[in-house]
Amino acid sequence: MQISPAMEDYLMAIYRSQTVAERVSTSQIARRLGVSAASTTAMFKRLAEEALVEYHEYTGASLTAKGEGLAASLVRRHRLAERFLTDVLGIGLDQVDPMADRMEHALPPEVIDRFDSILQEPHTCPHGQPIPDKDGVLPDLHYSPLASLAAGEEATIARLEEGDPELLRYLVEQGLVPGARIRVVEKHPVDDLITLDLGGTSLVVGQRVVAALDVGDVPAPRTPRL
């Protein structure tokens, strides 16, 4: 059978929800995709028929090797599309995720390959999420959470969580994007907030909003070669 766009959406959602071969629940995926739990159950069954997931009633599903390979290539496609949108077309970081959601199902493999080489084989999307390589292997990026930094420490922003579009728009507006250099001014353990200095301006954010990278390997956009 053919893999439909809907099946691709579910596969990606499972891939992104599942940490090291854990089962993923119906409601988790339903929430992530904005879909009813009943629809998710139905799709879990279809995916199980295709041997893309292993599904056990009432206890969730996990990707098979086949499913994981496919999902990795779909995530790769999505993240390369995002990189292309920002780096080549100059579209804002806060706009590319929904655009890539729309576009990804329609991008032929040849186009993805061209994106990859034009962008010089990037290993992160513009938000800092890792891009699986052609064999589905994720680069390991050893980021530290912002919460792990002590007051006074400096770091380079490496990744933003993609969950909340509203929040993302705000962070981009404030300049808190991958590559930005920050310094921790103060930590507020009680309410889980943290005060940052960002090139002179000061900013208060949640400790889980961004991930910091404390080594020199900044995933900044490179100039595409054409």
Place this chain on the structure above:
Amino acid sequence: MQISPAMEDYLMAIYRSQTVAERVSTSQIARRLGVSAASTTAMFKRLAEEALVEYHEYTGASLTAKGEGLAASLVRRHRLAERFLTDVLGIGLDQVDPMADRMEHALPPEVIDRFDSILQEPHTCPHGQPIPDKDGVLPDLHYSPLASLAAGEEATIARLEEGDPELLRYLVEQGLVPGARIRVVEKHPVDDLITLDLGGTSLVVGQRVVAALDVGDVPAPRTPRL
């Protein structure tokens, strides 16, 4: 109501079939889209409900002003996508039409606008078909059919018919693409064939296969500005 991808396909097909406000028949569109006549009838009705076409039973449909405007923007999107695929990604002329068919429904307006400016507002697709401008107005390109040339005359290829993928592949392989300079060696009126000289090699083609341009305005690919 929303315009679905299927509706877009039908609108484009009608737009491309209809010469100056003529009615277009059910079977014409069915053939073009590879779909049954019954499906086309059903869609004509849906489009009529949206005031995108004027539909009269048994005698066909024609685009309304609203439908024509929308169709023009869809054709624009398709042809700009093709130009992008050839000029920026370096994909072969004979492969881009089906790719653009897949991609077009998923390309947001912002992306189309970026394509347009990166490509420096091209007025033809890579096959030489005109690209409507933002107001839906087609550039008039005054090409002469190949059949109109006499033996000995020279011309620049301006357009290829997109109908037959197999034929298109062959022509591209032979180098008979927009921008190529040719000379008519001999005309065979009986079997409707014509012998061309193409930079030293000789080639026999049908008289309606390509359109020739006898002025200097060659729609060659330009270097994209980035």
Place this chain on the structure above:
DNA sequence: AGTGTATGTTAGTCTGGACTAAAATTATGC
């Protein structure tokens, strides 16, 4: 261990877009 709440699944429905087969209409050939 039993019971209440969370979460999951089943059953039944809807919609868009395709199909085939049969009926209706228009076009064509003699």
Place this chain on the structure above:
DNA sequence: GCATAATTTTAGTCCAGACTAACATACACT
């Protein structure tokens, strides 16, 4: 001008993918 051919429309079906409402299971707490 009428019979037949071609085209178009209708009627009925199917499938994917969503939904809601009702039922089933699992988990958590006393």
